[in-house]
Amino acid sequence: xxxxxxxxxxxxxxxxxxxxxxxxxxxxxxxxxxxxxxxxxxxxxxxxxxxxxxxxxxxxxxxxxxxxxxxxxxxxxxxxxxxxxxxxxxxxxxxxxxxxxxxxxxxxxxxxxxxxxxxxxxxxxxxxxxxxxxxxxxxxxxxxxxxxxxxxxxxxxxxxxxxxxxxxxxxxxxxxxxxxxxxxxxxxxxxxxxxxxxxxxxxxxxxxxxxxxxxxxxxxxxxxxxxxxxxxxxxxxxxxxxxxxxxxxxxxxxxxxxxxxxxxxxxxxxxxxxxxxxxxxxxx
Amino acid sequence: xxxxxxxxxxxxxxxxxxxxxxxxxxxxxxxxxxxxxxxxxxxxxxxxxxxxxxxxxxxxxxxxxxxxxxxxxxxxxxxxxxxxxxxxxxxxxxxxxxxxxxxxxxxxxxxxxxxxxxxxxxxxxxxxxxxxxxxxxxxxxxxxxxxxxxxxxxxxxxxxxxxxxxxxxxxxxxxxxxxxxxxxxxxxxxxxxxxxxxxxxxxxxxxxxxxxxxxxxxxxxxxxxxxxxxxxxxxxxxxxxxxxxxxxxxxxxxxxxxxxxxxxxxxxxxxxxxxxxxxxxxxx
Numbered sequence: 001x002x003x004x005x006x007x008x009x010x011x012x013x014x015x016x017x018x019x020x021x022x023x024x025x026x027x028x029x030x031x032x033x034x035x036x037x038x039x040x041x042x043x044x045x046x047x048x049x050x051x052x053x054x055x056x057x058x059x060x061x062x063x064x065x066x067x068x069x070x071x072x073x074x075x076x077x078x079x080x081x082x083x084x085x086x087x088x089x090x091x092x093x094x095x096x097x098x099x100x101x102x103x104x105x106x107x108x109x110x111x112x113x114x115x116x117x118x119x120x121x122x123x124x125x126x127x128x129x130x131x132x133x134x135x136x137x138x139x140x141x142x143x144x145x146x147x148x149x150x151x152x153x154x155x156x157x158x159x160x161x162x163x164x165x166x167x168x169x170x171x172x173x174x175x176x177x178x179x180x181x182x183x184x185x186x187x188x189x190x191x192x193x194x195x196x197x198x199x200x201x202x203x204x205x206x207x208x209x210x211x212x213x214x215x216x217x218x219x220x221x222x223x224x225x226x227x228x229x230x231x232x233x234x235x236x237x238x239x240x241x242x243x244x245x246x247x248x249x250x251x252x253x254x255x256x257x258x259x260x261x262x263x264x265x266x267x268x269x270x271x272x273x274x275x276x277x278x279x280x281x282x283x284x
Numbered sequence: 285x286x287x288x289x290x291x292x293x294x295x296x297x298x299x300x301x302x303x304x305x306x307x308x309x310x311x312x313x314x315x316x317x318x319x320x321x322x323x324x325x326x327x328x329x330x331x332x333x334x335x336x337x338x339x340x341x342x343x344x345x346x347x348x349x350x351x352x353x354x355x356x357x358x359x360x361x362x363x364x365x366x367x368x369x370x371x372x373x374x375x376x377x378x379x380x381x382x383x384x385x386x387x388x389x390x391x392x393x394x395x396x397x398x399x400x401x402x403x404x405x406x407x408x409x410x411x412x413x414x415x416x417x418x419x420x421x422x423x424x425x426x427x428x429x430x431x432x433x434x435x436x437x438x439x440x441x442x443x444x445x446x447x448x449x450x451x452x453x454x455x456x457x458x459x460x461x462x463x464x465x466x467x468x469x470x471x472x473x474x475x476x477x478x479x480x481x482x483x484x485x486x487x488x489x490x491x492x493x494x495x496x497x498x499x500x501x502x503x504x505x506x507x508x509x510x511x512x513x514x515x516x517x518x519x520x521x522x523x524x525x526x527x528x529x530x531x532x533x534x535x536x537x538x539x540x541x542x543x544x545x546x547x548x549x550x551x552x553x554x555x556x557x558x559x560x561x562x563x564x565x566x567x568x
Contacts, residue, residue: 001285003311005296005304005325012289017345020289027287040324041289041345048342055339058332061301061325 001031001038008037010260011056012066013075017043021283022066025253028279033265037063046074053078057097064096064260067105072136079105088143088169091136094259106259109137110144112252113193113222119251120243122191122218128152130181130189132207133196134166137222141195142166146174154189156181158196187212194221199229210234221245224284246284250277285315285322292321294544295340296350297359301327305567306350309537312563317549321347330358337362341381348380348544351389356420363389372427372453375420378543390543393421394428396536397477397506403535404527406475406502408434414470415439416491417479418450421506425479426450430458438473440465442480471496478505483513494518505529508568530568534561 012022018041026039044052049071056062067075072091076082079095080102086092092105117124129150131142134157145153153176157163163180170178186192186208198207200223210231213219218241223229225244235242253276254266269276296306302325310323328336333355340346351359356375360366363379364386370376376389401408413434415426418441429437437460441447447464454462470476470492482491484507494515497503502525507513509528519526537560538550553560 001287003285003307003322003324004302005298005307006302007307007325009324009326014289015344018288018290023287023289023291038287038322038324040287040293040322041291042293043344044342045344048339051335051339051342053339055332055335055337058328058335060299060327060329 001027003038004036006036008061008063009059010037010039010063010066011042012039012068013042013044013049013052013071014068015043015045015070017041017068020068021280022068024283025249025276025279026256029253029257029265029276032275033262033268035262035265039066044071046070049074050078053095053103057095057103064094066256067093067095069136075105079103081105083107085110085140085143088173089139090169091140094256096259106255107140107143108252108255108259109140109248110142111255112250113141113248114144114148115251116243116247117220119247120220122220122243124148124150124191126151127190128188129154129191129193130186131155131193131195132184132186133157133194134162135195135197138195139166139169141193141222142170142178146170146176146178148175150176152176153178154181155179156184184208185212186210186217188214190214190217192217192219194219194223194231199223199225199231202230204230206230206234210238210240213238213240215239217241218243222248224249226281226284246277246280250280285311287322288320290320292345292347293343294321294323294347294350295326296323296352297326297328297333297336297355298352299327299329299354301325301352304352305564306352308567309533309560309563310540313537313541313549313560316559317546317552319546319549323350328355330354333358334362337379337387341379341387348378350540351377351379353420359389363387365389367391369394369424369427372457373423374453375424378540380544390539391424391427392536392539392543393424393532394426395539396534397425397532398428398432399535400527400531401504403531404504406504406527408432408475410435411474412436412472413438413475413477414465414473415477415479416468416470417441418446419479419481422479423450423453425477425506426454426462430454430460430462432459434460436460437462438465439463440468468492469496470494470501472498474498474501476501476503478503478507478515483507483509483515486514488514490514490518494522494524497522497524499523501525502527506532508533510565510568530561530564534564
């Protein structure tokens with residue numbers, strides 16, 4: 001990529017940030033579509049977050065922010081507007097400046113996950129869905145799935161109070177029944193979504209007992225381990241459909257591009273995310 | 285260049301900033317020397333400068349700032365330390381964070397100009413030198429030349445009060461006599477330095493009467509017009525030595541690199557700036 005004095009600048013904010021792949025996902029897209037823009041990593045502490053956000057977005061050619069751990073919830077008090085998913089989840093992963101100079105945020109994690117289900121042809125309408133893990137990603141996924149007419153959205157967390165809190169958060173406005181599952185049990189669910197960190201380390205225990213899954217159930221993971229996880233291997237051993245997290249990330253790309261004014265690039269892709277998908281997998 | 289989550293980030297601050305060439309000068313150097321760093325343009329208004337500077341330099345991986353017009357003097361109140369040239373000129377073009385989190389600044393314009401004279405073998409020791417133009421660049425050049433044992437440093441400006449103010453600024457600590465020249469006259473000088481904007485536009489008048497220069501005099505310009513300026517053509521017509529501003533910019537590169545911790549790159553260059561020089565000329 002060629003950076004000049006006229007390059008538009010975006011930042012992805014995290015702490016740490018070295019592991020973040022967004023620059024390697026989006027800069028090649030800018031490049032391929034002739035967009036003079038660059039996405040740069042910014043490692044900023046929670047204490048310094050307000051000063052960085054408020055200072056950097058005063059620059060004319062800073063187009064917006066990607067926001068990742070641990071800032072997705074902490075950035076909310078700096079925003080004058082939040083989209084429906086972000087407000088419901090209490091977190092955003094994109095921030096842009098409005099015409100009046102104040103800041104707006106949006107959350108694309110859940111939207112990306114739901115779009116991934118569609119791409120993977122994992123039906124959820126009228127289905128019983130279990131979400132295991134209600135950290136940031138889990139909450140975002142629950143918020144997006146609660147927009148859909150599931151038969152049931154059950155949510156589980158090793159800390160049952162967190163699952164209960166999520167159910168309360170979704171109590172009004174959900175398009176489906178939502179309930180907490182105090183002790184994890186994937187039996188009787190059509191789709192089981194894994195949104196805990198278990199599997200990041202090779203000797204992690206399984207997040208739930210795969211042997212109890214229905215034979216036709218599908219497991220959708222948010223983890224992206226090219227070599228696979230214990231959960232993937234257990235699903236394979238039981239002949240269960242399993243999908244890793246690559247698609248969730250891939251499907252967020254159009255949302256980010258549109259949010260930052262590059263809808264024409266999304267239109268030019270004409271629904272073909274195959275290049276983005278290959279890149280996301282190669283980076284994992 | 286390849287930007288990842290571990291890339292170190294630098295900004296060049298200006299308003300406007302689209303014309304700034306520093307990203308195209310420094311990013312290829314980072315690239316060629318395997319440095320995971322990127323220099324990005326930031327267009328920031330004077331009103332937003334303090335918030336941007338203080339906010340952006342709280343990020344762990346923001347290594348420092350290049351500073352250009354109109355911020356070189358305005359940034360001084362934000363700094364806890366300024367190098368000798370910067371303090372004397374009342375302006376800096378580089379800012380970095382100190383270990384205690386406060387900010388330090390330095391001015392390399394004059395240093396680059398003085399190094400360019402050496403590279404071009406334009407002797408000034410014991411010589412009579414006239415500086416025409418005491419804007420930001422002119423002041424920086426005067427501050428650096430006043431460190432050297434010239435026979436005389438005369439300074440002229442179309443606003444005589446500005447030249448007088450510069451003489452006052454250099455009144456103590458100069459290594460040579462410094463005096464103001466109220467009406468520009470290049471006669472009797474060995475070296476005449478042109479530091480006004482005249483020549484940026486093709487129909488600009490000459491900044492001084494070239495016919496009055498001594499036959500052996502040398503004219504050194506800060507302008508970099510590949511097609512040449514009226515001043516260059518007048519010098520050519522009178523058989524006078526003339527040097528454009530490319531070298532001043534080229535010679536600042538090692539100072540910036542050392543200031544931001546890349547002294548090893550300067551050492552690896554072993555004094556050979558030919559690649560940088562070609563790039564600076566190609567970008568002009």
